[in-house]
Structures are given as C-alpha cells and as structure tokens.
Ligand SMILES: Nc1ncnc2c1ncn2[C@@H]1O[C@H](COP(=O)(O)OP(=O)(O)O)[C@@H](O)[C@H]1O
C-alpha cells in the first residue's frame with residue numbers, strides 16, 4: 001500500500017529526514033514512536049506532500065507519488081490529521097466535517113450520517129463552533145473530517161497531544177474499530193506508549209530523522225520495555 005525508500009527532506013538547507021525507508025501493507029496500522037524533534041511531523045508532511053522530498057521515493061499502491069501535489073494525494077485516498085488538529089474555530093463542527101468532503105470531491109449527507117455513527121460523541125455538538133469543543137472533541141472531529149472522504153490511508157500526527165485520558169481511550173477504540181471494519185491503513189506518529197500500542201500492529205522507533213529498531217510484537221504493550229527502546233515515557 002505505502003512504500004517509502006531512501007526519503008530525505010528538511011527545511012531550506014536544514015536536513016531533517018536522513019533516508020527513511022518503510023513498507024506498509026494494506027490494512028496494516030504502523031506506529032512510529034519518537035521524542036520531540038526527531039522528525040515525526042516532518043515525515044508525515046513529506047508523505048502527504050506538504051513538504052517536498054529532497055531525495056527518495058514514495059509509492060502508493062505501486063504508483064510513484066513523490067512529486068504529486070497534496071490535493072492529488074487526497075484524491076488517491078490519503079488523509080492526514082495534522083499535529084494540533086487544525087479545526088476551523090469559527091466554523092460549526094458540521095461545516096468542519098463538510099470540509100473533509102470538499103477535499104476529495106465526495107458528496108452526499110448519507111456519507112456523513114453513516115460516519116457519525118462511529119462518532120456518537122460528536123452528534124450533539126454539530127451546531128457548535130469548532131473552537132468551542134474540548135481538545136478531545138476537536139481531535140475526534142479532526143479524525144471524522146479526515147475520514148469523510150473515505151480514505152484508504154490515514155496519517156495521524158500525535159492525536160493524543162494535550163488530551164484528557166478518558167477521551168484518549170475513546171479515540172484508540174474508535175480507531176481500532178475503523179481500522180478493522182474499513183480495512184483502513186494507518187500511519188500513526190506518537191509519543192504516547194499506551195496509545196501507540198493500542199492502535200498499532202507494528203511499532204518503529206524514529207531517532208534524529210532515521211528509523212531504527214522495530215519493537216518486537218511481543219513487547220508491544222509492555223511500557224517499561226517500550227520506553228527502553230526510545231527513552232520516551234508515558
Ligand atoms: N518549519 C520548520 N522550519 C525549520 N525547522 C523545522 C520546522 N519544523 C520542524 N523543524 C525542525 O525539524 C526537526 C524535526 O521536527 P519535527 O518533525 O516537528 O519533529 P517531531 O514531530 O518528531 O517533534 C526539529 O529539529 C525541528 O526543530
């Protein structure tokens with residue numbers, strides 16, 4: 001589904017990603033765990049095309065998309081929830097959701113109604129301005145917005161950042177259910193060990209713009225061992 005080889009990217013003359021390679025199968029959910037500043041957001045920005053790769057190749061379902069514009073990648077089935085969520089604060093929650101349809105050209109209220117069944121907490125909030133929702137509610141809204149266009153590949157940047165534990169669990173359950181039912185492929189970058197273990201089938205560690213160890217499957221969920229791989233706690 002997604003194949004990345006030798007990916008380099010950065011900001012101006014400053015290199016950040018130093019040859020990232022990974023392959024993700026259809027329906028697989030892969031977590032990338034790393035400290036602040038290790039290049040997690042830069043990786044996702046490069047995968048979605050918001051940032052240009054200086055070298056390397058990104059393939060989606062076999063097609064080279066390395067030079068493809070972000071809106072084209074959206075049409076090809078890629079969706080992205082940026083760090084900090086980027087909800088439009090003055091638009092209603094419903095209009096925020098509709099923005100997710102605009103991107104991919106999908107139409108029809110049926111889609112949103114069916115989608116909202118997976119997000120019961122959002123239903124009573126749809127008329128409220130996006131900015132009046134709590135952080136966790138905004139994250140659920142950002143997730144629903146990303147799913148509105150029925151993507152096949154979902155990129156998630158630290159969805160637990162600044163969010164209450166009760167809603168973190170709800171987001172993990174929602175994601176796991178959607179992954180299983182929609183055969184969604186997920187790339188999740190995170191610092192939260194429990195969340196990444198709950199959502200991911202495989203977890204890789206990113207250090208200074210390079211992918212290092214894959215945490216062995218039998219250690220996923222063992223927070224003490226996972227934190228030894230990364231030095232990330234919590
Ligand atoms: N817009 C930017 N301009 C210049 N440097 C940046 C920019 N965004 C991030 N960086 C730098 O790139 C490195 C990786 O950042 P980032 O990908 O945001 O890490 P993470 O998401 O893992 O916290 C850091 O050294 C950061 O300071």
Ligand SMILES: [Mg+2]
Nearest residue numbers: 040041083158
């Ligand atoms: Mg980041």
